[in-house]
Amino acid sequence: MATYAYRCDSDGPIEVRRPIGTAPDTVACPSCGGPSARVFSPPMLGLADRGRMAVIDRAEASGSEPAVVSSPPPSRRRAPAARPDPRTRGLPRP
Numbered sequence: 001m002a003t004y005a006y007r008c009d010s011d012g013p014i015e016v017r018r019p020i021g022t023a024p025d026t027v028a029c030p031s032c033g034g035p036s037a038r039v040f041s042p043p044m045l046g047l048a049d050r051g052r053m054a055v056i057d058r059a060e061a062s063g064s065e066p067a068v069v070s071s072p073p074p075s076r077r078r079a080p081a082a083r084p085d086p087r088t089r090g091l092p093r094p
């Protein structure tokens with residue numbers, strides 16, 4: 001079952017539940033009995049978070065139009081200095 005949206009000119013929006021693919025172009029308004037035309041709306045786009053949508057768009061664009069960079073991004077923290085292993089202290093250094 002799916003919910004289809006219709007709009008009556010005098011009574012406003014109407015929702016009708018029917019099996020998928022069986023929605024007629026018009027239904028009779030349950031209040032006045034007049035013909036109500038089907039309304040099409042984009043699914044859930046108004047509820048999407050703008051920041052999240054920007055991240056998704058950027059991720060999708062990187063597949064076909066990757067951004068070219070000339071250097072790696074600046075590191076925020078430095079890697080800890082490697083401690084010399086006492087077992088190899090006496091070996092010559094490169």
Ligand SMILES: [Zn+2]
Pocket residue numbers: 008009010011012029030031032033034
């Ligand atoms: Zn109506």
